[in-house]
Amino acid sequence: MTEFLTAALGFILAMLALGLVSILRGPGDADRMMAAQLIGTGGIAALLLLGAVTGVPAATDVALTIALLATFASIAFVKKGLPQLDADEAGSTEDR
Amino acid sequence: MTVATILEMVLAAVVLALGVWTIAARETFAATVGYVAYGLLVPLIWVRLDAVDVALTEAAIGGGLGGVLLLGAAARLRPSEPATAAETPGKIVRLSAAGASVMIAAALAAAVLLLPDPAPTLAPAAVANASATGLANPVTNVLMAFRAMDTMLEKVVLLLAIVGVWSLASDRAWGGRPGPRHQAGPHGVLVFLARLLPPVGIVVGIYILWTGANHPGGAFQGGSILAAMWLLVIMAGLTDTPAVGGRWLRLVLIAGPGVFLIVGLGGLCFGPAFLAYPLPPHAKPLILIIEVAMVSTIAVTLGLLLAGAPERSDQG
Amino acid sequence: MSFALDILTIVAVSAGAFFFLAGTVGLLRFPDTLTRLHALTKADNLGLGLVVLGLLPQAGSLRHGLKLVGIWLLALLAGATVSQLIARAARQSGSAR
Amino acid sequence: MTDTTIFGVCAAAAVGLGLYGLITNPQPLRKIVAFNLLGSGVFLLLGVVGRRGAAAGFGNDPVPQALVITGIVVAFSATALAVALLLRLFQTAGSATLRSDAPTSAGINPSGD
Numbered sequence: 001m002t003e004f005l006t007a008a009l010g011f012i013l014a015m016l017a018l019g020l021v022s023i024l025r026g027p028g029d030a031d032r033m034m035a036a037q038l039i040g041t042g043g044i045a046a047l048l049l050l051g052a053v054t055g056v057p058a059a060t061d062v063a064l065t066i067a068l069l070a071t072f073a074s075i076a077f078v079k080k081g082l083p084q085l086d087a088d089e090a091g092s093t094e095d096r
Numbered sequence: 097m098t099v100a101t102i103l104e105m106v107l108a109a110v111v112l113a114l115g116v117w118t119i120a121a122r123e124t125f126a127a128t129v130g131y132v133a134y135g136l137l138v139p140l141i142w143v144r145l146d147a148v149d150v151a152l153t154e155a156a157i158g159g160g161l162g163g164v165l166l167l168g169a170a171a172r173l174r175p176s177e178p179a180t181a182a183e184t185p186g187k188i189v190r191l192s193a194a195g196a197s198v199m200i201a202a203a204l205a206a207a208v209l210l211l212p213d214p215a216p217t218l219a220p221a222a223v224a225n226a227s228a229t230g231l232a233n234p235v236t237n238v239l240m241a242f243r244a245m246d247t248m249l250e251k252v253v254l255l256l257a258i259v260g261v262w263s264l265a266s267d268r269a270w271g272g273r274p275g276p277r278h279q280a281g282p283h284g285v286l287v288f289l290a291r292l293l294p295p296v297g298i299v300v301g302i303y304i305l306w307t308g309a310n311h312p313g314g315a316f317q318g319g320s321i322l323a324a325m326w327l328l329v330i331m332a333g334l335t336d337t338p339a340v341g342g343r344w345l346r347l348v349l350i351a352g353p354g355v356f357l358i359v360g361l362g363g364l365c366f367g368p369a370f371l372a373y374p375l376p377p378h379a380k381p382l383i384l385i386i387e388v389a390m391v392s393t394i395a396v397t398l399g400l401l402l403a404g405a406p407e408r409s410d411q412g
Numbered sequence: 413m414s415f416a417l418d419i420l421t422i423v424a425v426s427a428g429a430f431f432f433l434a435g436t437v438g439l440l441r442f443p444d445t446l447t448r449l450h451a452l453t454k455a456d457n458l459g460l461g462l463v464v465l466g467l468l469p470q471a472g473s474l475r476h477g478l479k480l481v482g483i484w485l486l487a488l489l490a491g492a493t494v495s496q497l498i499a500r501a502a503r504q505s506g507s508a509r
Numbered sequence: 510m511t512d513t514t515i516f517g518v519c520a521a522a523a524v525g526l527g528l529y530g531l532i533t534n535p536q537p538l539r540k541i542v543a544f545n546l547l548g549s550g551v552f553l554l555l556g557v558v559g560r561r562g563a564a565a566g567f568g569n570d571p572v573p574q575a576l577v578i579t580g581i582v583v584a585f586s587a588t589a590l591a592v593a594l595l596l597r598l599f600q601t602a603g604s605a606t607l608r609s610d611a612p613t614s615a616g617i618n619p620s621g622d
Contacts, residue, residue: 001418001470003099008425010103012463015429015436017110019452020133022439024117024126030445030502032129034452037494038439039136039159041456041487042432045463048480049425050143052470053100056568058148058312060479061304062139062155065321067483068297069160071490072324073132075286076164078497079278079331080171104512108519115523115546119530124538131542138549141516145560146568150552153578157585158549166545169538169592176605183535183606193532201525208517208554211561218572234571235578243575250579257586261593289493296486316582401589405597 002053009049016042033077040070104144111137124177128170132163148312149235152304156320164327165402229373230380232310239314240383244371248360251353251390254397258349262340265406271341272410274403280333290332297325305391309380315387319394326399337403339410345396352393356386417469424466431459445502453495460487517557523550537595537607541588548584552577 019042023035044063051059114134121127135158142151185193222234222242229241239247265272280287305318329335338345359382363372373379438451464484471477527547531540555577559570599605 006099015432019436019439041460045460062151065155067486074494080168104515180536197525197529201521205521219570238575257590260590264597285496
């Protein structure tokens with residue numbers, strides 16, 4: 001079972017890396033903002049599998065922390081990444 | 097080559113590739129995004145090294161708060177980028193820098209790989225004295241008891257950093273509020289998230305603090321989650337950043353190191369030495385009191401460090 | 413019983429890995445920001461959900477299992493909100509062609 | 510090949526990368542990012558040392574772990590101060606260059622410590 005989970009973990013990590021390549025290369029900043037989102041899902045999946053493989057149950061707590069802070073990072077991406085959004089009265093433009 | 101070895105090589109390769117991107121990317125904003133991704137992936141290595149306490153801290157700081165700090169600065173400094181990009185040093189400088197970096201990296205790798213076997217360690221001593229505090233997590237024991245002086249001074253460093261940041265305010269904004277005032281409509285998506293997530297985040301933060309006594313976790317990791325939740329509420333426009341001149345704010349800022357210092361002096365007056373804790377049944381409650389005072393200080397300090405220097409006067 | 417649970421783990425984690433593959437293929441192949449965002453959020457959230465489902469039989473205690481489910485719910489909430497915000501930002505900055 | 514070998518080399522490479530970026534990148538913010546990368550490599554090195562020194566039934570030596578946690582906090586404080594200084598420089602001078610009129614600006618350390 002451990003072998004299988006390790007292989008799945010390696011596969012998901014490779015997918016994560018490929019996804020990051022395409023995101024970081026991507027033409028606009030909006031593409032790059034997806035990076036934290038990608039880590040928020042793929043990274044957590046990898047971390048949970050790693051906890052099961054390595055026999056560290058506390059890895060779940062790390063995943064919980066990353067889930068919260070990746071969300072925070074994504075929000076900050078959107079708020080700060082596009083200055084025009086923040087400058088011209090963020091409230092009205094963002095909520096329509 | 098086992099499956100586990102291949103996995104470790106994939107993990108190291110992904111992390112290093114992100115490191116290369118962080119250094120080599122042309123735009124600063126893109127490089128910073130790469131650093132955030134790097135900071136959120138390094139915890140996997142720490143978990144693999146069986147250091148979950150550090151993994152928690154790296155996840156909270158490296159990826160979360162630190163990444164957001166650098167990202168905000170990159171967005172604000174964007175107009176200055178073309179001017180400074182022209183100052184790239186010449187080929188000779190770059191080549192010699194690359195040479196020096198490779199040499200230092202090789203020396204470090206050799207030093208780590210050629211450590212004497214078995215490596216010198218203080219772990220047995222840390223385990224032998226664990227009963228003195230009543231805490232089961234050895235890392236918390238080292239942080240809060242055996243090297244308590246380091247932890248106390250670390251809080252003083254945080255305090256000095258916030259004093260340094262605040263002293264950069266212009267005369268007009270002295271003692272005022274940091275950052276812009278965010279505004280958002282009452283029915284926006286962001287406001288929805290900022291109402292839903294912080295209660296969960298606060299529970300998780302307190303859980304991480306509480307579990308730190310016996311399992312990986314602790315005041316700093318919990319405090320950074322609380323800080324992130326606070327900033328989320330501020331970014332959604334539900335509340336404003338506090339004026340840095342406020343008395344209550346300053347009281348919270350010194351609560352952590354203050355309580356630590358009082359307990360330490362108590363050890364000097366009633367016990368054998370500075371920061372000496374009393375015998376087992378009383379040590380754990382004292383440490384918990386310090387941790388609770390520290391977590392509020394850490395949450396407020398980290399949040400204000402991210403918010404930056406005051407930019408608006410108190411009324412604005 | 414434990415054999416059946418192991419089978420469940422293998423099937424669910426494999427399916428989760430497949431959805432991560434689908435998400436990455438979508439990121440690499442789709443032409444513009446909005447479709448790539450669509451590929452990323454749908455496929456990856458489903459992938460994480462399946463991985464969590466697969467790890468549930470391996471979780472030692474009820475508390476651990478509940479934490480796993482909680483992480484997935486948090487990721488879903490974050491994914492839904494953040495992808496909305498990114499899509500809006502992309503549309504306004506005009507990078508979504 | 511054990512985990513300490515792989516991650517030890519990875520950590521050393523991160524230090525090298527960070528150092529290279531710190532020297533060659535002209536933008537101060539990039540120098541700060543590079544310095545953080547360097548610091549993260551040093552922390553990882555300590556983690557690998559702690560892993561090798563694992564004894565008394567631990568996966569990783571608790572003493573270096575505690576040192577690294579303290580180090581991460583101090584590095585974050587220094588980064589926050591450096592970023593604040595940089596933003597203030599940009600605000601008052603209108604540019605974020607570290608270059609003064611004197612040709613050598615080698616002594617400037619953007620990390621703030």
